[in-house]
Amino acid sequence: MAGQDIVIQPVTTKGQTKQFIDIAYELNASDPKWVPPLKSEVAKLITPGKNPFFEHAKVQFFLALCNGRVVGRISAHIDELALLQPPEQGMGPGTGNWGMMEAKDEAAMDALIRAAEDWLNDQGMTRVLAPISMSVWEEPGLLTKGHDHSPMIMMGHHNPAYQGWIEKLGYTVAKRLVTYDLPVKDGFPELINRIVASGERKQQLQIRKVDKKHFDRDAAIIMGLLNDAWSGNWGFVPMTDHEIDHAGKSLKPIVQEALIRIAEFDGEPVAFMMTLPNMNEVIRDLNGSLWPFGWAKLLWWLKFPKAQSMRVPLMGVKKELHNTRLASQLAFMMIEYIRRDAVADFGTRYAEIGWILEDNQGMVAIADAIGAKINREYLIYEKAIPATN
Incomplete structure (x- = not known):
């Protein structure tokens, strides 16, 4: 031109x-x-x-x-x-x-x-x-x-x-x-396993799956934790109540209970981790349209989901726990629990974590500890x- x-x-x-x-x-x-x-x-x-x-x-x-x-x-x-x-x-x-x-x-x-x-x-x-x-x-x-x-x-x-x-x-x-590529089939280093086992011995600490029968409640908990956990991050803009509700309704069809965890300490939600099956594996050949046969393909996948890859788009720990050993322990526990179920139930081989701010030292340290490697950069x-x- x-x-x-x-x-x-x-x-x-x-x-x-x-x-x-x-x-x-x-x-x-x-x-x-x-x-x-x-x-x-x-x-x-x-x-x-x-x-x-x-x-x-x-x-x-x-x-x-x-x-x-x-x-x-x-x-x-x-x-x-x-x-x-x-x-x-x-x-x-x-x-x-x-x-x-x-x-x-x-x-x-x-x-x-x-x-x-x-x-x-x-x-x-x-x-x-x-x-x-x-x-x-x-x-x-x-x-x-x-x-x-x-x-x-x-x-x-x-x-x-x-x-x-x-x-x-x-x-x-x-x-x-940045985003991190993480092989998940064979598990994590022994140090991470010991940290997870230590957390499991703490009676006041519970890691639970989301409950789709009470999805609105759990979505509100997650988004509330997100607004709190990310409030000091570069680029943060709070999500409104309507946006929280909209995000929950939009994601509900692809949400799998085992892939989203909420951590509770003394009965109070303090952290969460959201993992989504990589739906791009299913829609990549549909050229943007569900017609004429894309509907059947997508509905079958939603009912019987298998995904070689997963994405962890969001993870957060309550702000008052930032920079504590408990925050890291909660992260490792949620990652390991979700990893186990993703491999066993969905045939997952690798995950992508991110995006993460390059100077988010806490998340970078967690990614390094579990053997994740940077695979994409966005500016x-x-x-x-x-x-x-």
């Missing part, structure tokens, strides 16, 4: 929304490692009324066109809850975001990012933190290492060229996120928004 004009259009119609969704499938079709998400789920993500993120965020979607053909997309958004966070934690006043970017070439990416910056500037923002697609709880960061293997459930996968295109526009790294960039005339 060299020498050809790129036209940026805001998304305002249903037809443009469909184009916004479809262009990702067109541009990534030649990447054998990309896993097409279900289009119905993407539509929910970007539709007010179906995603509670819109209740506290202002969002604008854009398309890039060349000679009348869509050649890219981007979202620009301002999370009102993120604006209230302490600036030293990454968000804070004046910080807007863009994400969901896809572009056929550098010219399209350049035009899309500049359009997002201009929109954020018009809304009074002075700084960009990106890419974040769309909430920090969804798909934060640009994949910069790990393109040689397919993403796990609810993780992003990007064209390797995007890194250079974004950095040429003056974006610098604000934070590095979140920042840039002062240039003033427009």
Whole structure:
């Protein structure tokens, strides 16, 4: 598209929304490692009324066109809850975001990012933190290492060229996120087994499975622990009650009781660990659609789930226990209990832990202790928004 004009259009119609969704499938079709998400789920993500993120965020979607053909997309958004966070934690006043970017070439990416910056500037923002697609709880960061293997459930996968295109526009790294690959079939080092056994001798300590008969109760417990445990982390934005309820309902179909644990100390919930079967193993060949036979395949898997791989997207220990021996012990116990059931009941061979902030010393130490190795890197960039005339 060299020498050809790129036209940026805001998304305002249903037809443009469909184009916004479809262009990702067109541009990534030649990447054998990309896993097409279900289009119905993407539509929910970007539709007010179906995603509670819109209740506290202002969002604008854009398309890039060349000679009348869509050649890219981007979202620009301002999370009102993120604006209230302490600036030293990454968000804070004046910080807007863009994400969901896809572009056929550098010219399209350049035009899309500049359009997002201009929109954020018009809304009074002075700084960009990106890419974040769309909430920090969804798909934060640009994949910069790990393109040689397919993403796990609810993780992003990007064209390797995007890194250079974004950095040429003056974006610098604000934070590095990593994921860890963990073989689970053969268990953990003997030291970890001793720590787990020690915890099992403490009568006041119990590790229980979630109960799907009381799923709403347990989902609220987990999300409450999450908001507490992560409140001091870089990039933290609290989840609202509606978002907690929405997340619970969205995840319930793939939740397996044995794979999500809640730790209780003297009867009080103090920690949790959530593990999800890697549904990408099932949907990767559906090209984003459940029709005509994808429904049957997915329903069969949901009823009789088997997964060679699992992802641990969330783990948390109550803030008052941070940096204590008990916190580490709880983590090792939950990891080991879930590992046993994943191997025995689901045929799991390996898991992915993350994402994890590279400077989260507690989680990095746990990953190192169980023999996990970094397998992906995601970068979140920042840039002062240039003033427009």
